[in-house]
Amino acid sequence: MDIIDRRPNPHGKNLENRRRVLQRARSAVQTAVRDAVARGRIREVGQGNAVSVPSDSLHEPSLHRVFSEGVREIVLTGNREFSRGDRLQRPPAGAGGQGSGAGQAGESGGGEDSFRFVLSRDEFLDLFFDDLELPDLLKREISTTENGVPARSGLSNEGAPSHLDLGRTMRRSIARRLGLGRPKPAELQEVEERIAELEALRPASAEDLEELEGLRERRGTLRQRLARIPWVDPVDLRFRRYTIMPQPATRAVMFCIMDVSGSMTERMKDLAKQFFLLLHVFLERRYKKVEIVFIRHAESAEEVDEDAFFHDPRTGGTIVSSALELMHTIQRERFPSANWNIYVAQASDGDNASSDTARTASLLRDDILPAVQYYAYIEITGSGAVIRGETDLWRSYRAIADENDHLAIRQVGDRKEIFPVFRDLFSRQHHSAEA
Amino acid sequence: MDQIVSGGGSPARSGGLLYSGNDWNFQIIRDCYDAIEEIATRELGLEIYTNRVEIITSEQMLDVYTAHGMPVGYKHWSFGKRFIGHENAYRRGLMGLAYEVVINSDPCISYLMEENSATMQALVIAHAAFGHNHFFRNNRLFREWTDPSDILDYLEFARGYIARCEERHGLRAVERVLDAAHALQNQGVNRHSGARKLDLKAEQQRAKERRAYEDSVFNDLWRTLPTEAGDAAGTAEGAHARRLLGLPEENLLYFLEKNAPRLAPWEREIIRIVRMIAQYFYPQPQVKMMNEGCATWVHVYIMRRLHELGRIDDAAYLEVIHSTSNVISQPGFDAGGGASFNPYALGYAMMTDIVRICTEPTAEDREWFPDIAGNGDAIGTLRHAWAEYRDESFIQQFLSPKVIRDFRMFRLSDDTAQPYLLVDAIHDEAGYRDIRRSLARVYDPGTFYTEIEIVDVDLLGDRTLKLEHRTRAGQLLQAGDARQTLDYLASLWGYGVVLQEVDAQTGSVLATHSAGPS
Numbered sequence: 013m014d015i016i017d018r019r020p021n022p023h024g025k026n027l028e029n030r031r032r033v034l035q036r037a038r039s040a041v042q043t044a045v046r047d048a049v050a051r052g053r054i055r056e057v058g059q060g061n062a063v064s065v066p067s068d069s070l071h072e073p074s075l076h077r078v079f080s081e082g083v084r085e086i087v088l089t090g091n092r093e094f095s096r097g098d099r100l101q102r103p104p105a106g107a108g109g110q111g112s113g114a115g116q117a118g119e120s121g122g123g124e125d126s127f128r129f130v131l132s133r134d135e136f137l138d139l140f141f142d143d144l145e146l147p148d149l150l151k152r153e154i155s156t157t158e159n160g161v162p163a164r165s166g167l168s169n170e171g172a173p174s175h176l177d178l179g180r181t182m183r184r185s186i187a188r189r190l191g192l193g194r195p196k197p198a199e200l201q202e203v204e205e206r207i208a209e210l211e212a213l214r215p216a217s218a219e220d221l222e223e224l225e226g227l228r229e230r231r232g233t234l235r236q237r238l239a240r241i242p243w244v245d246p247v248d249l250r251f252r253r254y255t256i257m258p259q260p261a262t263r264a265v266m267f268c269i270m271d272v273s274g275s276m277t278e279r280m281k282d283l284a285k286q287f288f289l290l291l292h293v294f295l296e297r298r299y300k301k302v303e304i305v306f307i308r309h310a311e312s313a314e315e316v317d318e319d320a321f322f323h324d325p326r327t328g329g330t331i332v333s334s335a336l337e338l339m340h341t342i343q344r345e346r347f348p349s350a351n352w353n354i355y356v357a358q359a360s361d362g363d364n365a366s367s368d369t370a371r372t373a374s375l376l377r378d379d380i381l382p383a384v385q386y387y388a389y390i391e392i393t394g395s396g397a398v399i400r401g402e403t404d405l406w407r408s409y410r411a412i413a414d415e416n417d418h419l420a421i422r423q424v425g426d427r428k429e430i431f432p433v434f435r436d437l438f439s440r441q442h443h444s445a446e447a
Numbered sequence: 448m449d450q451i452v453s454g455g456g457s458p459a460r461s462g463g464l465l466y467s468g469n470d471w472n473f474q475i476i477r478d479c480y481d482a483i484e485e486i487a488t489r490e491l492g493l494e495i496y497t498n499r500v501e502i503i504t505s506e507q508m509l510d511v512y513t514a515h516g517m518p519v520g521y522k523h524w525s526f527g528k529r530f531i532g533h534e535n536a537y538r539r540g541l542m543g544l545a546y547e548v549v550i551n552s553d554p555c556i557s558y559l560m561e562e563n564s565a566t567m568q569a570l571v572i573a574h575a576a577f578g579h580n581h582f583f584r585n586n587r588l589f590r591e592w593t594d595p596s597d598i599l600d601y602l603e604f605a606r607g608y609i610a611r612c613e614e615r616h617g618l619r620a621v622e623r624v625l626d627a628a629h630a631l632q633n634q635g636v637n638r639h640s641g642a643r644k645l646d647l648k649a650e651q652q653r654a655k656e657r658r659a660y661e662d663s664v665f666n667d668l669w670r671t672l673p674t675e676a677g678d679a680a681g682t683a684e685g686a687h688a689r690r691l692l693g694l695p696e697e698n699l700l701y702f703l704e705k706n707a708p709r710l711a712p713w714e715r716e717i718i719r720i721v722r723m724i725a726q727y728f729y730p731q732p733q734v735k736m737m738n739e740g741c742a743t744w745v746h747v748y749i750m751r752r753l754h755e756l757g758r759i760d761d762a763a764y765l766e767v768i769h770s771t772s773n774v775i776s777q778p779g780f781d782a783g784g785g786a787s788f789n790p791y792a793l794g795y796a797m798m799t800d801i802v803r804i805c806t807e808p809t810a811e812d813r814e815w816f817p818d819i820a821g822n823g824d825a826i827g828t829l830r831h832a833w834a835e836y837r838d839e840s841f842i843q844q845f846l847s848p849k850v851i852r853d854f855r856m857f858r859l860s861d862d863t864a865q866p867y868l869l870v871d872a873i874h875d876e877a878g879y880r881d882i883r884r885s886l887a888r889v890y891d892p893g894t895f896y897t898e899i900e901i902v903d904v905d906l907l908g909d910r911t912l913k914l915e916h917r918t919r920a921g922q923l924l925q926a927g928d929a930r931q932t933l934d935y936l937a938s939l940w941g942y943g944v945v946l947q948e949v950d951a952q953t954g955s956v957l958a959t960h961s962a963g964p965s
Binding site (some may be wrong): 026031073079080082083084278 | 497499507523525526529530550632670781782855862863870872920923927931932
């Protein structure tokens with residue numbers, strides 16, 4: 013008998029097969045991923061991502077019989093109270109194969125209804141953002157604030173002993189010793205032995221004495237050369253050189269601005285939330301570090317945490333410019349545009365105090381847009397603020413958007429529309445048109 | 448079963464404890480193996496293939512599951528699907544992993560999980576490396592249908608061949624053939640004529656020749672000809688040709704490999720590979736119950752003897768009892784989780800009962816089993832049963848009234864014309880034979896395989912392939928699957944395909960499925 017320990021063998025034999033499954037079910041998985049997001053489960057994006065796809069896409073058909081009518085006999089175990097001739101009520105249809113014995117599993121037709129994938133976060137997001145790209149992804153600044161990473165960059169002839177490249181050092185040492193003709197210690201030893209031998213001869217012949225003389229001279233040279241030509245010379249030393257490479261890391265900040273005034277219903281907030289979450293996921297994917305600032309406003313604006321942002325009810329009128337002002341202040345103080353990629357996402361029902369709209373527009377055009385990378389405004393339709401098919405705020409934003417490519421505005425009416433809007437806002441086409 | 452008379456040879460020697468505690472190491476495994484081997488060969492007289500024990504992690508166990516226990520396999524998405532399914536079930540705690548997997552090869556490879564305790568490793572060696580191994584080597588079905596010495600090399604060859612095809616012809620082209628062949632693999636076995644031995648050298652030689660031929664006749668000019676050309680061949684010799692095709696043919700993959708007009712040589716070879724592997728696995732479901740019963744009975748016997756001989760301590764033996772009783776529990780029909788028979792439970796119960804009948808028969812046993820009751824050679828009788836029977840015939844021959852009573856079996860008659868289910872046999876004098884007959888039928892390959900034959904090819908017309916499924920009303924093919932499978936069949940055949948479902952008694956056509964060429 014042989015015992016073989018297979019544990020150290022390479023694992024993941026089935027990774028290739030698993031990849032092929034994903035490939036085959038790609039479109040189905042993609043739909044499932046988008047559904048998962050549309051159903052508002054985006055919060056789970058960071059955790060385990062299980063999606064179920066209809067098994068059709070992975071169905072393996074075969075020729076097999078199913079029982080539909082006639083007579084069959086089923087042997088079962090565990091009889092307690094039945095005796096011959098008892099009549100039992102048929103289990104209700106749709107109760108599956110209950111009480112129907114072995115081998116009937118195919119009766120429901122396709123076997124399992126859906127197939128569950130657990131996707132890694134990267135797989136999930138890759139599928140989700142398959143063909144999306146943020147506009148103007150040229151980094152504003154490649155900041156080197158993150159730690160540098162040492163990278164090999166050739167050799168140097170000085171350095172710390174721990175970086176000594178032994179192989180190269182020895183190679184050079186050998187070359188030098190050969191080139192300069194450093195005698196081998198064995199050679200010296202041989203000569204010394206011969207000298208000792210000759211010295212021991214008594215009486216010594218003239219030839220021996222002559223040889224002895226020659227050998228002594230040779231010994232002198234050898235010793236001298238050995239001493240003069242070191243085994244390893246400082247010129248041989250080679251060290252691995254490391255340079256600290258700046259790790260290009262980019263930072264982004266995302267401002268979420270939302271109207272929480274009385275006119276915003278829960279439904280509207282929910283839609284806005286979807287949009288913010290999507291944007292966040294996307295930015296998180298692009299940038300190593302994404303800060304989020306939540307600003308809510310009604311008559312006045314304040315910076316809040318995420319929970320309060322989405323769940324704390326507020327009432328009152330609406331003054332949009334207060335939020336923009338606050339955003340601008342925070343940005344200037346904490347996120348200088350020289351170091352940060354700045355993204356702003358604003359959600360509103362388009363309602364604003366009519367006296368405020370002009371101020372909002374000028375703030376946006378003159379102060380905010382020049383500083384930010386991208387500004388997305390979504391207006392959730394269904395409010396009472398619509399005049400001639402569009403709201404006041406929408407009209408003034410549209411005028412600005414016509415002049416500024418990095419202001420994007422969209423209207424959204426329903427949960428389903430969130431994702432298409434998002435795609436639309438950040439689609440590659442948009443990007444290339446802009447470039 | 449405490450009074451089993453050992454099956455010849457001197458009883459195994461006793462000795463000191465093999466180990467104590469839960470931890471195992473390789474020396475312990477080796478010692479256990481030697482002690483078990485002594486019992487297995489001296490007392491039970493088992494004949495086994497050379498054993499190879501491999502220790503693997505749980506993750507590797509999932510890999511092993513995916514490939515039916517085979518250590519090498521070609522790449523295909525369906526294996527990935529199975530892998531993901533197992534992985535999900537395992538991660539969510541719906542499924543525990545087996546303690547071992549053993550494959551029918553020579554040498555016989557048993558995979559042991561590293562998580563097992565020392566006792567479990569010993570139990571699993573007794574179960575797989577001796578119980579299953581003996582069964583693989585001696586059961587008639589395996590002897591006749593499989594050639595365990597070549598399978599590992601053949602799988603290696605298959606993987607290499609398919610990988611080369613993927614390089615030469617592209618993933619998609621290979622996947623097309625594999626998908627289709629997989630769909631037909633249940634119809635890709637010779638059920639009646641036995642399998643010819645695999646000959647790896649010949650396989651490789653043929654693959655090489657096919658490739659050489661392909662290369663030698665390659666002429667770029669041909670590529671520019673329309674592919675429809677050359678259809679005019681079949682004329683008057685239609686009937687003669689049909690005879691030459693060897694129709695009717697039950698092995699669809701074999702027929703395609705030999706006769707499909709539009710397949711490239713490498714595609715035929717891939718079909719052959721799927722067919723060979725399907726043929727290799729063909730016997731397994733037919734003897735599953737006996738195979739598991741045999742392995743369980745052997746490990747129970749061996750572990751009990753180890754305990755009696757003082758080689759394992761009481762704690763270890765309790766662990767054996769605990770684990771074994773989990774394996775052989777048979778939930779009642781109403782306990783949830785399906786109502787099927789647990790093959791371990793039924794197999795073990797029947798084999799234990801055979802031992803009882805041989806050593807201390809009752810009057811009932813003498814009436815039912817006059818030839819073995821009280822013959823005093825329990826182990827010889829078992830060895831004979833393991834060698835010569837399959838599940839269906841084993842039940843038919845050996846299911847005793849006592850086992851029927853112990854399991855409290857009953858039979859339901861399900862007549863769809865009636866609004867109720869009728870209990871028409873229970874575990875009493877009048878019901879034993881009915882129950883036994885019905886239960887044997889569940890294990891009859893004729894009931895769980897669908898037999899479909901190619902009956903004709905329209906050689907004079909549009910080359911439509913005609914198939915026939917002989918069945919009866921109410922037992923038709925699942926229509927959606929049938930259509931999809933026929934699509935695959937048509938894509939390999941290259942022309943249209945028609946499948947008729949015919950009533951085996953009256954000959955009337957019950958249903959027709961068809962698929963056009965893709």
